Amino acid sequence: MPTVTLAEDIRQRLGDCSPAERKVGRILLAGWPAAGFETIATLAERADVSAPTVIRFVNRLGYRGFPDFQAALRTELDERHASPVTLYSAGNYKAAGSDSADVQAGAAGLLAHGRKVFTAAVDRTLAEVTPHDLDRAVQLLADPKRRITLAGGRFTNLFAQYLGLHLMQVRDNVRFLPDRAVERTALLASLARRDVLVVFDYRRYEEDKVTVAELVKEAGGRVVLFTDTWLSPVSTHAEVVFSSQVGAPSPYDSLVPTLAVVESVVAGLISELGDRAHQHMRHSEEIATRSGLT
Incomplete structure (x- = not known):
């Protein structure tokens, strides 16, 4: 790692x-x-x-x-700046053999290696998260006066969606950064001090995320960043930075530790909101039931 x-x-x-x-x-x-x-x-x-x-x-x-x-x-x-292609070349990955015994041995070895890699990565990632950063992120996301915008990258957009859907169940004013130019421009033009950008940006960093973070900061808003150990350029503009280990038994960076941090933020948010979160969840459930969306 x-x-x-x-x-x-x-x-x-x-x-x-x-x-x-x-x-x-x-x-x-x-x-x-x-x-x-x-x-x-x-x-x-x-x-x-x-x-x-x-x-x-x-x-x-x-x-x-x-x-x-x-x-x-x-x-x-x-x-x-490594890509999965360069990591694959450097790792000398090999396909499993055709013999069933080799496949079983390979699978057992892969599981053992994966358990070691993922356990260590999650443990180290959570150990390096400071209580101050977690508390501050929770405070920003729990503040009902603030408007939350989430953005992710090629793969990490899944995590932006995952965290955003949880936020929508416990509070209002949560949205995702639009893909279409007109919608994105309108959102960025309306940024203000009450805005919080939550961005996921990992190596092979995306330039548009830096620009969005700059605009949020210039408007007086706040930025919460989820990134890797090498730190996205967005970190320059972020008030809170969560860096995660990305080591994996494949040429793709692991997002398992990132999920552990996201889940910790969600748990902290539920605790911070208390009964407000419960009431919002109940109201949302009632609306979903009446609308036939459950």
Whole structure:
């Protein structure tokens, strides 16, 4: 599974650095990831430190030198933009053999591997969610004065729909980002301070999600982001960021940990709304029954 990203590693280690080294770390983070590919001399000048300080900083991160650090950054960026095709090629996946015993052995091994991968991924993902972020997301989604808009990507639109349908059962003013240009334009033009955008954006990130998040923030609204460990560019505009592990026994990123986070948010929302959620659910059920929609 992916380890801590380089940017996150830098953030976590700043407290252990000397004042001069912290300057280097902050310059790197402020211009991430492009700043990581600048020369030692350029970074030193921008941070107002010596070149040896830059080298000491990357040594503190565990790298033999600056070229070693830059090589690790290139590898991480390749992973950040990896597609199922490139993951398939790198993983050397093989089809099960035709012999029934091989198929059974393969299936047993796959289940054992899947149990290990998915259990560890869910455990690590939930362990890295901070109580503050979960509380803040719940507060935003529970506020009856706020209007919720959900958006997803190629596969993650399923999760936007899943979370949105749950929200619709317990509160009003929930909608999905439209696909048609005229409808989407009308929605984006009407954004205001009371709007909350919930967006799911995973590697091979989609540029339109960044634009929508920018517009929400410019209007004074809030953004809640579900993403992977490499962090969508939307994270720059998000008040709450939920990052999930995506390791899987296939060339496709796993969304199992993301579902666990979504379910945790739903549980928190039900608890926060209390009787209001129950009343809304009962009213919705009555309308559905009268309309023959149950």
